Amino acid sequence: MRTSPLSSSLSEAAATRLRAEIVSGELPSGSRLAEAAVAQRLGVSRVPVREALVLLEREGLVEFTPTGRACVKELSPRDFEELYVLRLALEPVAARLAAPALKADSSSLMANLQATRRAKELAEVTALDLDFHQLIIAASGNSRLLRLWCSLRSELEWWLGGLQRSKQIYSHATKSETLASHGEIVRAFRTGTPADCERLMRSHILFWREWLPPMPDPS
Amino acid sequence: MRTSPLSSSLSEAAATRLRAEIVSGELPSGSRLAEAAVAQRLGVSRVPVREALVLLEREGLVEFTPTGRACVKELSPRDFEELYVLRLALEPVAARLAAPALKADSSSLMANLQATRRAKELAEVTALDLDFHQLIIAASGNSRLLRLWCSLRSELEWWLGGLQRSKQIYSHATKSETLASHGEIVRAFRTGTPADCERLMRSHILFWREWLPPMPDPS
């Protein structure tokens, strides 16, 4: 997907590693990310680290102080609400646009369902859940829509992971719920109209927005 | 070389200058943007240029070849359609969310209308038009929504500028049309419901999507 100078480079590798550490909670909110320290820890020089930090800032995982110092961002319940407003604005439209393509070939979605059924770990289910939505957005054919989604995805994964760690979200029952809901959406793509798909996606996202409890304040 | 101590971030300055050159058409589509050449032209070293190019890639003004070389992007009619799908998805929602804040204080929108009335140049009208929409999005209070919009805005301005240069878009009549339409939206914010604002914004964007002619092939 990324074809920038950062792709397949140390910058991207550094970003990937830092992203994983943040999303997994290994680097807690507020952690200072001094370029030199991170560079030494990752075994690269400061330039790739600098570029990785800029990338992660765009993804909302890192923020810079007015003097240019980077920290892992603090999460607030407001962030969750903002993210779901955007999901509600973008994903139903994406589902409608993707309907023709996915009616013709829904194999990628089917494969995702299979993988989700087999998933054992909570983080894996979360990632596959987001993959499912990303497949639909990619199938919409709107490259900018996909770009916007990707800039939200890490944050979403981070948030959901935080919920998992703080409460027992994504219990076995939740996985079943995800599977049932996604299965229904796939059925709509195969046999329904674009409007059906759009409506179903909207109610799917609304359901989770209501269901997910607010993140406990980390302070 | 020359060290300007107080100018905040040469990267930002380089991005601003390159953005202006691209949006204004000074740098035509397809132009190679070799780091060293740009750096020399702007009087800075390659590092800030590199960071600026990554920024502009995120904004859709620049693209990288698989080997990492940067060029000014090529515009296609498909881009216009993609942008307007996103405007339609995001802006009506933004208008609804911004309604309470703008009912309480619509002075920023009024000031924008005044400035638009006084505007003489086409590019100025375009910029103020986009400012108007950005004010509403900012008033929605959703920082991520604003972030996404900002990542689309340059491209939009570029596109509209291209239309201006290739055809006589934004004639005097078009300016009046913009003013009338924006005025109606401001009235809705002052006296209408959030749903009114949302509906009006949607039809405003739909109108322009239909009205704007397809970009002629730049070749």
Add this chain to the structure above:
DNA sequence: TGTTCTCATTCGGTATACCGTTTTAGTATA
């Protein structure tokens, strides 16, 4: 004439060095 091979050049990725600013810790003073 057209094609392929080769080699010099260009270009981007990364590391390192330097400089001015910010932060911080330690000390002195009230």
Add this chain to the structure above:
DNA sequence: TATACTAAAACGGTATACCGAATGAGAACA
């Protein structure tokens, strides 16, 4: 003990240097 001051360390922004890969032009050959 609390506060203000000062100097050293840390840090980020930028410039420069080096290297390997990609590019392109020219020569050799079919």
